[in-house]
Amino acid sequence: MCGIAGVIHRDGTADIGAELTAMLQAMKHRGPDSTGYAVYGPADDLVVIRFVLAEPNRSTGFGMEERLARNRLEVEARLAKIGAEVATVTSDTGYAFRATVRYSGELKPLADYLEDVPGCEVLSLGSSLEIIKDMGDADTVSDQYGLGSFRGTHGVGHVRMATESEVDLASAHPYWAYPFADVAVVHNGQLTNYHQWRRRLEQAGHRFQSECDSEIIAVYLAEKMSGGLSLETSMKDSLDDLDGVFTYVCVTGNELGIAKDEMAAKPLVLFESDELVAVATEEVSIRTLVKREVETRDPYEREVLVWQV
Amino acid sequence: MASVGSRSGVSYDARGLVEPHAEMPDNIEVDGGRARFDATDLTIRQINMALRKLIYNDGIVDVTVLNPSSKHSLAVGILKRCRIHFEGSPGWFACGLIDGPEVTINGRVGWSLGENMMSGVVVVERGAGSLTGAAIRGGDLIVKGDVGARTGIDQKGGTIIVMGDVGINTGFMMQRGRQIICGNAGQNLGDSMYDGEIYVAGKVSSLGVDCVGGEWTDADTELIERKFRIHGLGDPPPFEKFVCGKQLHNYDALEPSERKLVI
Numbered sequence: 001m002c003g004i005a006g007v008i009h010r011d012g013t014a015d016i017g018a019e020l021t022a023m024l025q026a027m028k029h030r031g032p033d034s035t036g037y038a039v040y041g042p043a044d045d046l047v048v049i050r051f052v053l054a055e056p057n058r059s060t061g062f063g064m065e066e067r068l069a070r071n072r073l074e075v076e077a078r079l080a081k082i083g084a085e086v087a088t089v090t091s092d093t094g095y096a097f098r099a100t101v102r103y104s105g106e107l108k109p110l111a112d113y114l115e116d117v118p119g120c121e122v123l124s125l126g127s128s129l130e131i132i133k134d135m136g137d138a139d140t141v142s143d144q145y146g147l148g149s150f151r152g153t154h155g156v157g158h159v160r161m162a163t164e165s166e167v168d169l170a171s172a173h174p175y176w177a178y179p180f181a182d183v184a185v186v187h188n189g190q191l192t193n194y195h196q197w198r199r200r201l202e203q204a205g206h207r208f209q210s211e212c213d214s215e216i217i218a219v220y221l222a223e224k225m226s227g228g229l230s231l232e233t234s235m236k237d238s239l240d241d242l243d244g245v246f247t248y249v250c251v252t253g254n255e256l257g258i259a260k261d262e263m264a265a266k267p268l269v270l271f272e273s274d275e276l277v278a279v280a281t282e283e284v285s286i287r288t289l290v291k292r293e294v295e296t297r298d299p300y301e302r303e304v305l306v307w308q309v
Numbered sequence: 310m311a312s313v314g315s316r317s318g319v320s321y322d323a324r325g326l327v328e329p330h331a332e333m334p335d336n337i338e339v340d341g342g343r344a345r346f347d348a349t350d351l352t353i354r355q356i357n358m359a360l361r362k363l364i365y366n367d368g369i370v371d372v373t374v375l376n377p378s379s380k381h382s383l384a385v386g387i388l389k390r391c392r393i394h395f396e397g398s399p400g401w402f403a404c405g406l407i408d409g410p411e412v413t414i415n416g417r418v419g420w421s422l423g424e425n426m427m428s429g430v431v432v433v434e435r436g437a438g439s440l441t442g443a444a445i446r447g448g449d450l451i452v453k454g455d456v457g458a459r460t461g462i463d464q465k466g467g468t469i470i471v472m473g474d475v476g477i478n479t480g481f482m483m484q485r486g487r488q489i490i491c492g493n494a495g496q497n498l499g500d501s502m503y504d505g506e507i508y509v510a511g512k513v514s515s516l517g518v519d520c521v522g523g524e525w526t527d528a529d530t531e532l533i534e535r536k537f538r539i540h541g542l543g544d545p546p547p548f549e550k551f552v553c554g555k556q557l558h559n560y561d562a563l564e565p566s567e568r569k570l571v572i
Binding site: 262263264265267269282283284286287291293295296297298300301 | 378379380381397398400401416417419420435436438439455457458476477478495496
């Protein structure tokens with residue numbers, strides 16, 4: 001089933017961590033297995049890296065603490081070795097980390113080099129994107145990572161009901177579009193030509209963090225955009241290239257877009273005002289943000305809409 | 310069994326069942342045969358408990374629910390003649406399985422409005438999501454705005470009137486009943502329908518498998534004019550009629566028992 005939500009403030013920053021948490025918690029019934037966020041804070045000259053060194057359910061046990069500490073030092077050493085000047089490294093959990101670095105090189109070698117450290121998985125890379133995901137409902141994950149105080153312009157979130165893959169962090173949404181900066185996707189649905197697209201994209205040099213079909217969408221869109229296409233055009237192309245039933249939300253450094261497949265089989269409700277755009281699988285989610293009667297609508301089949309910050 | 314609370318105010322028991330000990334709301338105002346209450350801070354179970362108590366136990370015939378706040382599954386399974394008014398927007402599955410009530414909603418409704426409705430009237434002043442009127446068997450379901458995809462899927466009777474547009478696969482596998490669409494219809498209208506009539510005033514993107522144009526009769530005019538008159542919908546626009554082509558579902562192949570009778 002799963003539930004997705006997105007919010008974009010057109011008039012500046014807001015408490016998007018708290019907003020998305022409320023929106024996602026209202027859809028807990030659609031997926032209590034894991035919750036994830038892709039949020040955009042103010043961009044500066046630092047690169048933000050969110051990475052994990054172990055799956056949450058395998059982060060404790062004999063010698064694990066020492067191993068995590070050793071691998072964290074290895075990550076920091078590799079950052080220095082590749083020419084990234086480390087500004088901060090913090091962790092809320094012991095296995096998930098947030099690093100900020102000064103780095104002007106290519107992102108792909110950086111991500112690959114870090115992921116060569118045992119257990120390391122880069123969740124996001126960019127100047128403003130931060131992907132946070134973990135097991136449990138939105139309140140649990142928000143409390144764990146202190147998202148209540150996160151301010152930013154836009155973001156998306158996902159509550160997951162595991163159906164076809166593990167209840168683990170690798171299968172949790174959102175997905176970063178490795179190796180492209182600041183692009184992430186949340187998705188509700190199934191892609192039936194997943195393996196076809198995965199082979200194509202792997203042949204083009206991309207790697208995938210998971211076996212989840214949703215990750216294809218993120219990498220597909222980012223590759224299109226890296227070839228010069230706009231987000232809107234890339235999303236429109238995806239309606240012909242991707243097969244299955246899906247509704248997804250894609251976010252970049254300054255945009256948020258939605259797309260619905262030609263069967264319109266997966267729900268999405270849209271609220272739009274001059275200051276704010278909010279989308280969610282169910283209206284009850286939007287009502288946590290806008291606590292009054294508002295005009296909303298269900299986008300129709302093959303509809304693609306994109307908003308800018 | 311002990312229950313645990315959550316930040317949302319909804320409690321769960323040890324088996325994960327929701328609200329094992331929901332309490333009747335204490336903000337109900339009763340005036341003769343009428344009642345009203347504000348649902349802003351109530352849970353789904355509390356709202357439905359209040360509706361059932363008022364309608365079944367207290368003899369109330371007219372209930373107003375203020376601020377349903379898009380909560381799901383409201384007024385489901387009410388099997389008694391009464392009037393229910395929602396001042397605001399209910400969420401998904403509103404008014405499913407009802408048999409008798411007249412419901413008015415001055416907001417918007419989510420997916421599956423009136424699913425399996427058996428009789429009564431539901432009038433929505435704004436739009437509704439997908440699967441509106443899925444599998445309804447009787448009654449009138451009127452939406453004054455646009456609705457989503459698969460309107461009246463598996464419809465088995467009754468009348469669905471949409472004053473705006475409808476999405477893809479409207480009338481998919483409908484078996485009986487009528488759909489009166491005043492706006493445009495998305496792709497695959499009436500796909501794989503068995504029977505029934507679909508009237509469309511706007512543009513039809515495409516017809517589904519075995520859906521064909523139908524011959525207009527005086528009975529069609531009478532039906533549409535009567536429905537518009539009863540529900541105060543003004544003058545009906547001109548419609549085009551669509552029916553089942555009877556080519557898909559082996560209509561001419563008799564069951565063995567039927568063959569014996571014929572022979």
